Amino acid sequence: MPINANHFNAPPNILLMASLAIRGGEPVRKGKKWPEWPAYDKRELKALEEVLKSRYWGGGVGESGPWEQRFEKAFAARHGCKYGICVVNGTAALLTALLAAGVGPGDEVVVPALTFHATGGAALAVGATVVIVDVDAETYCMDVNEVEKSITERTKAIIAVYNYGTAPDMDALLKLAREHNIVLIEDCARGHGFEWRGKPAGSIGDMGCFSFQQGKFMTAGEGGIVTTNSKVYAARCYSVKDCGRVRGEVYDVGVPYWINWFNLRMTQFQAAILLAQLERFDEQLRRRQENCEYLSKRLSEIDGVTPVKVDQRLTRHQPWPYCFKVEVGCFKGVAVERIVEALRAEGIPCSTLDHQPLHMTLAPGLFGRIVKKTKYPVAEKALEEAVIIPQWVFLASKDDMDEIAEAVEKVRKHAEEL
Numbered sequence: 133m134p135i136n137a138n139h140f141n142a143p144p145n146i147l148l149m150a151s152l153a154i155r156g157g158e159p160v161r162k163g164k165k166w167p168e169w170p171a172y173d174k175r176e177l178k179a180l181e182e183v184l185k186s187r188y189w190g191g192g193v194g195e196s197g198p199w200e201q202r203f204e205k206a207f208a209a210r211h212g213c214k215y216g217i218c219v220v221n222g223t224a225a226l227l228t229a230l231l232a233a234g235v236g237p238g239d240e241v242v243v244p245a246l247t248f249h250a251t252g253g254a255a256l257a258v259g260a261t262v263v264i265v266d267v268d269a270e271t272y273c274m275d276v277n278e279v280e281k282s283i284t285e286r287t288k289a290i291i292a293v294y295n296y297g298t299a300p301d302m303d304a305l306l307k308l309a310r311e312h313n314i315v316l317i318e319d320c321a322r323g324h325g326f327e328w329r330g331k332p333a334g335s336i337g338d339m340g341c342f343s344f345q346q347g348k349f350m351t352a353g354e355g356g357i358v359t360t361n362s363k364v365y366a367a368r369c370y371s372v373k374d375c376g377r378v379r380g381e382v383y384d385v386g387v388p389y390w391i392n393w394f395n396l397r398m399t400q401f402q403a404a405i406l407l408a409q410l411e412r413f414d415e416q417l418r419r420r421q422e423n424c425e426y427l428s429k430r431l432s433e434i435d436g437v438t439p440v441k442v443d444q445r446l447t448r449h450q451p452w453p454y455c456f457k458v459e460v461g462c463f464k465g466v467a468v469e470r471i472v473e474a475l476r477a478e479g480i481p482c483s484t485l486d487h488q489p490l491h492m493t494l495a496p497g498l499f500g501r502i503v504k505k506t507k508y509p510v511a512e513k514a515l516e517e518a519v520i521i522p523q524w525v526f527l528a529s530k531d532d533m534d535e536i537a538e539a540v541e542k543v544r545k546h547a548e549e550l
């Protein structure tokens with residue numbers, strides 16, 4: 133991990149009277165725990181016991197299983213959709229949506245440079261060409277101007293990702309998609325419960341893809357779901373995840389990439405846990421949003437610190453992860469990696485950017501192709517300026533948010549000790 137040269141050279145008089153915990157000073161936060169994640173209570177225990185005793189453990193064959201059906205309905209409705217199709221994880225949700233949209237070899241799929249690998253990986257897995265575009269400097273989400281420039285007659289899908297508790301310009305993306313007859317898939321792996329001008333994430337584009345992996349806002353350890361208002365896409369998604377079986381009466385034999393060899397079914401254990409998680413979801417969302425907005429307000433008051441911007445049109449949101457930028461010049465030129473180490477020593481769980489930008493790391497594998505569009509100045513700068521904080525921290529109290537702000541201000545003020 134690159135560290136500032138001062139790390140080894142701090143003058144001895146500074147170290148004798150060190151303020152920063154990393155130099156032996158008193159930490160801002162001592163002996164206090166952060167909320168544990170995942171959260172569970174008697175509801176999950178009861179749900180698991182019920183499934184166990186029912187002996188209906190696996191995914192439904194030909195139709196979603198009983199817990200899955202209940203969860204699909206409830207989760208889809210909570211996200212403004214008529215249909216929900218449970219799958220094994222968020223990557224499978226993206227894969228399923230792309231296949232349902234008929235995306236395959238020769239097609240181009242536009243994705244942002246800052247996201248988890250799965251966004252691009254799912255497109256590679258269907259044999260498509262991944263077109264990576266830079267992100268917006270304020271939101272770190274897909275830059276719509278870059279998306280527009282990247283559109284060709286081969287562009288079949290855009291995957292819009294909700295990242296860092298914020299969103300790309302969904303109005304502009306939807307308009308672009310409709311004008312060019314492109315499928316808009318929302319990667320909501322980090323966007324449960326978000327609303328754009330009051331419209332739930334997952335219902336804005338053609339399909340929404342959610343993850344229930346361990347660290348997500350709702351979790352069953354692993355899991356995923358596709359949400360949609362399209363009867364045709366819903367039927368195709370079901371068939372893709374259940375070995376080509378037809379659910380209900382809709383059977384579109386015209387699907388160009390008809391898939392009848394995947395089993396991507398979720399177990400009833402997962403669905404039952406998720407039903408319980410859904411019960412406390414709104415309260416958790418409210419708390420995270422409140423804490424995140426409060427922390428952003430506090431951090432904005434600190435010189436050289438800028439929280440990632442949340443668009444005013446994103447009316448409901450929560451941070452996954454929370455992200456703020458540091459101007460290292462205001463931290464005596466100390467590298468962001470060292471700032472993060474100092475914050476951790478003060479008791480703040482944080483790290484540098486959660487993933488290297490896609491254009492630097494995504495491997496094409498056996499079939500797909502990757503197109504790197506010009507340069508990625510914003511995504512690459514994020515490596516040098518972004519500090520992130522995990523979502524479960526925002527289930528803590530307002531006082532805890534004050535301690536985060538206090539720690540950041542302390543590290544800035546005593547940056548010469550680093």
Ligand SMILES: Cc1ncc(COP(=O)(O)O)c(C=O)c1O
Nearest residue numbers: 221222223248250321343344345
């Ligand atoms: C933006 C994004 N997309 C997709 C995924 C894939 O989800 P999963 O890990 O459930 O396969 C993740 C998960 O980390 C993610 O963060």
